[in-house]
Every structure is written in C-alpha cells, then in structure tokens.
Amino acid sequence: MANVPEDLHYSKDHEWVRVEGDQAIIGITDYAQDSLGDVVYVELPKPGDEFATNESFGSVESVKAVSEVFTPVPGEVVLINETLADEPEKVNTDPYGAGWMIRVRMSNPGAVDSLLTAAEYEDFTKAEKE
Amino acid sequence: MVEFGGWDMPVQYPAGTVEEHLRTRNHSGLFDVSHMGEIDVRGPDAIHFVNRLTSNDVTKLTDGQAQYSALTTPSGTVVDDLLVYRLAPDHLLLVVNAGTTDKDWNWISSHHEGENVELRNASSEYCQLAVQGPDALSILRKLTDLPLGDIKYYHFTNGTVDSIASIVSRTGYTGEDGFEIYATPDQAERLWNKLLDAGNFGSETGVLPCGLAARNTLRLEAGMSLYEHEIDETTTLIEANLGWICKLDKGEFIGREALTKQKESGPTKRLVGFEVVERGIARDGQDVVINDQPVGRVTSGSPAPYLKKNIGFAYVPTDFAVIGNEIQIDVRGRLVKAQIVKTPFYRRAK
Numbered sequence: 001m002a003n004v005p006e007d008l009h010y011s012k013d014h015e016w017v018r019v020e021g022d023q024a025i026i027g028i029t030d031y032a033q034d035s036l037g038d039v040v041y042v043e044l045p046k047p048g049d050e051f052a053t054n055e056s057f058g059s060v061e062s063v064k065a066v067s068e069v070f071t072p073v074p075g076e077v078v079l080i081n082e083t084l085a086d087e088p089e090k091v092n093t094d095p096y097g098a099g100w101m102i103r104v105r106m107s108n109p110g111a112v113d114s115l116l117t118a119a120e121y122e123d124f125t126k127a128e129k130e
Numbered sequence: 131m132v133e134f135g136g137w138d139m140p141v142q143y144p145a146g147t148v149e150e151h152l153r154t155r156n157h158s159g160l161f162d163v164s165h166m167g168e169i170d171v172r173g174p175d176a177i178h179f180v181n182r183l184t185s186n187d188v189t190k191l192t193d194g195q196a197q198y199s200a201l202t203t204p205s206g207t208v209v210d211d212l213l214v215y216r217l218a219p220d221h222l223l224l225v226v227n228a229g230t231t232d233k234d235w236n237w238i239s240s241h242h243e244g245e246n247v248e249l250r251n252a253s254s255e256y257c258q259l260a261v262q263g264p265d266a267l268s269i270l271r272k273l274t275d276l277p278l279g280d281i282k283y284y285h286f287t288n289g290t291v292d293s294i295a296s297i298v299s300r301t302g303y304t305g306e307d308g309f310e311i312y313a314t315p316d317q318a319e320r321l322w323n324k325l326l327d328a329g330n331f332g333s334e335t336g337v338l339p340c341g342l343a344a345r346n347t348l349r350l351e352a353g354m355s356l357y358e359h360e361i362d363e364t365t366t367l368i369e370a371n372l373g374w375i376c377k378l379d380k381g382e383f384i385g386r387e388a389l390t391k392q393k394e395s396g397p398t399k400r401l402v403g404f405e406v407v408e409r410g411i412a413r414d415g416q417d418v419v420i421n422d423q424p425v426g427r428v429t430s431g432s433p434a435p436y437l438k439k440n441i442g443f444a445y446v447p448t449d450f451a452v453i454g455n456e457i458q459i460d461v462r463g464r465l466v467k468a469q470i471v472k473t474p475f476y477r478r479a480k
Contacts, residue, residue: 037142037146037147038148038149040411041409041411041440043410059462061411061433062147063147063148063343063347063432063435064141064147064343064346066411066413066462085409
C-alpha cells in the first residue's frame with residue numbers, strides 16, 4: 001500500500017504539496033515513484049522560473065520512461081533540490097522527504113484548496129488502479 | 131504488464147529493471163521469451179530454401195548449430211532478424227520476433243516456389259525460457275545431465291531438463307553466457323519454477339526473473355539490434371552494420387544484388403553507437419543534430435544500468451559516422467552533446 005501522509009495536499013498528476021506560509025514544497029507521491037520504477041534522472045527548473053498551475057516544471061526519468069511533473073500550485077521557484085542531480089534515487093527511497101523537488105513562492109495560495117486531501121487522493125489512486 | 135507483439139508481458143518484476151539488469155550481469159537472470167515465433171522448415175530442400183531467403187550462409191551450419199541471420203527484401207532491407215537452427219540436414223527451425231511472426235510466415239510461405247519443403251508455423255508448440263549470466267551454467271547443470279560445458283556458443287543440443295524434453299541452446303540476447311531452452315508450452319510453468327529454485331531465487335545473489343525493460347537494456351549495452359528500432363524494412367543490413375551476416379558470395383539470395391551494390395558504393399547513412407556526455411538521457415525517436423541541422427534519428431536510447439552511462443544507437447550520415455565525433459541529440463527541445471563510440475558498449479570478460 002502506498003504511503004499517503006495526512007498533512008499534505010495532492011494533485012491528480014501525483015504530485016504532493018507541503019504548505020509552509022506562502023511557500024509550497026513540491027514532489028511526487030509514493031504511488032507515483034512506485035509506478036515509475038527506479039528513478040535515474042530528474043530535470044528541474046531554475047530558481048526564478050515562474051509557473052502557472054498545472055504547468056510542466058521538469059521531468060522524472062526511469063530506465064524505461066520519461067514522465068513530466070506539473071506544478072499543482074502557481075508561483076515562482078525559490079529553491080530546487082540540487083541533491084537529486086547526483087542522487088535521483090532519493091525520489092524512490094524518500095519521496096516525501098529527501099526526494100522533494102522544488103520550493104515555490106505561491107502567487108495564489110488559495111490554489112491549494114482545489115487540491116485533493118490525503119483521503120481523496122487515496123481513493124483516486126485506488127480508482128485509477130482498477 | 132504491457133501488450134508486446136500480441137502477448138501480455140511484464141515490463142519489470144518486483145525487483146525493478148536496474149536490479150534485474152545488474153543481477154543478470156553479475157549472477158543470473160531468467161527471461162520468459164515464449165513470445166518469440168518458431169517456423170519449422172522440413173524437407174530435402176530445407177537448406178537451399180532458407181539460404182535463398184536469408185543473408186547468412188545456411189550451408190555453413192552443422193547439425194546442432196545455430197546462426198544469426200536476417201530475412202531480406204529485394205532492396206536489402208530487413209523483413210526480420212532471426213536465428214536459424216539446424217536440427218538435421220533436412221530440418222531447420224527459424225526463431226523469429228513475436229511482432230513479426232505472422233508477417234514472416236506470410237513472407238516465407240509466399241516465397242516457397244517449387245522447392246521440396248514443408249513449412250509449419252510452430253510458434254504455439256514452443257515455450258522459450260532464457261537463463262543468462264555468469265551463473266547460468268551452474269544453475270542449469272543442477273537440472274540436466276547434458277554436457278552443458280561442451281555446448282559451444284551458438285550451438286545447441288536436444289535432451290531433458292528435469293525430465294522435460296527440450297532444446298538447450300547456448301545463445302542469448304544479453305551479452306552474457308547463457309542458455310535458451312525450448313520446450314512444449316505445457317511445461318513452461320514447471321520449467322520456470324525449477325529454474326528459479328535451482329538459481330536460489332530469493333537469495334541476494336540468486337537468479338531474478340527479468341522483464342522486457344531489462345531485456346532491452348541488456349541487449350543495448352551488448353550492442354545488439356532490436357527489430358523495428360535499429361533494423362526494419364527501411365534500413366539495409368549494410369547500413370545497420372550487419373555486413374557480417376551478409377554472405378554475398380554464397381550464391382543467390384533475396385536482396386543480394388542490392389546489398390552487393392551498396393557495399394561497393396557505400397551507404398549514405400550508418401548506424402552508430404553513442405554515449406551522452408552532458409546531463410540528459412537520449413530516447414528512441416529523438417533527432418540527431420549536427421551543425422544545427424537534424425540529420426538522423428535515435429533508434430534506441432536509454433540509461434545503461436551496468437555501465438552507468440546514457441547510451442544509444444542512431445543513424446547518421448556516413449561522413450559523420452566516425453568514432454570520437456561529437457553529435458547532439460534533441461532531448462525534448464534541449465540539445466545534449468553525445469560522442470560516437472565503439473560498439474558493443476559492453477563486452478563481458480571471458
């Protein structure tokens with residue numbers, strides 16, 4: 001069973017969002033990393049880049065496939081997880097911790113309200129599996 | 131699971147592609163390749179017939195020997211690549227790709243003119259399991275009295291594996307030593323489980339079941355072509371660097387004239403191996419860019435789990451097909467540098 005922490009918000013593209021004030025930390029879910037398989041490469045934007053909601057901000061690659069990752073909330077990138085350049089496997093081993101991808105300053109913190117709760121996301125992934 | 135040539139096949143087993151790949155290089159991997167097609171050719175003209183349809187020299191085979199070859203079109207392009215097994219002077223078995231089995235069958239049966247052969251699409255009569263890697267021999271030895279060590283590379287023998295009637299062939303698609311075992315499909319599950327047991331599946335160095343993704347990365351590192359990637363009906367054997375299976379002096383065969391001409395004049399494009407030297411992973415279908423111009427296409431591109439590099443095959447104009455040359459790959463809009471390198475990318479220590 002995939003791990004879905006209670007205190008995060010989720011998108012239907014399998015990103016998670018942790019809100020800290022007007023900033024949001026974004027990564028991909030345990031369910032997503034499990035379906036991708038071994039992550040071998042992560043491409044991230046540069047600090048200063050701005051994204052609207054549901055815009056592609058980078059990609060995650062396993063041996064077999066490339067998956068784009070999307071911004072669940074709009075904003076400007078203030079920090080990226082540079083350790084993923086050398087240790088992309090952190091996305092597999094610790095998707096909600098060391099495997100985080102970007103931190104954005106939200107241009108519209110209200111956008112978080114339209115994301116899924118942990119319970120809703122769990123139902124969503126169950127439905128997707130079936 | 132994915133659909134592959136009409137079969138439902140696992141992309142990976144629970145261990146994952148990287149672990150499956152590394153285990154096969156370091157110890158052993160087990161592959162269910164029952165999807166491969168088999169075409170049985172029997173009769174006094176069997177050798178003559180297959181020699182006329184394929185580019186390699188079937189007359190060089192002895193009983194118990196196998197040969198990598200290709201079914202060629204009149205223009206020297208590739209209907210399919212295959213293994214030709216000589217079971218007897220009047221009996222050959224052609225092992226072809228799953229996705230092309232029906233096409234191959236139609237091609238082969240439509241070129242059978244006045245020759246005394248009996249053809250049978252025997253694909254449903256065989257399962258095929260491949261045990262590959264440095265431990266393959268010792269694993270299989272637990273299940274058979276056959277003198278496995280005496281079977282040379284690209285040779286095979288008939289016998290029993292755990293009392294299951296089999297063809298045991300020292301061939302594979304991984305770049306490792308190993309065996310491909312053909313038996314009747316009703317024995318597939320038992321044979322699979324016996325091989326897992328004999329290979330200590332579950333232990334840290336034991337055999338691992340491997341899916342399609344690892345099969346692909348292993349063959350790519352080993353520099354082997356995959357049909358519909360490096361070779362197809364738009365690329366010739368010469369362009370694909372498969373001149374070594376074109377025995378142009380063996381006598382008449384379909385495509386001989388075109389291949390002979392191209393060998394003399396030189397092809398305009400050539401398949402090369404490349405290594406990505408910047409950050410980024412080249413993927414199938416991406417453009418090769420030289421001096422800002424798209425000049426070719428990546429046929430296979432992937433991370434190479436054992437070599438820990440990002441590698442691939444691509445077609446480039448012959449003038450650029452020089453080892454050491456720098457090319458660029460258009461990775462979703464970003465130009466990434468790569469260098470043309472020698473293939474195979476990986477060669478096992480003997």
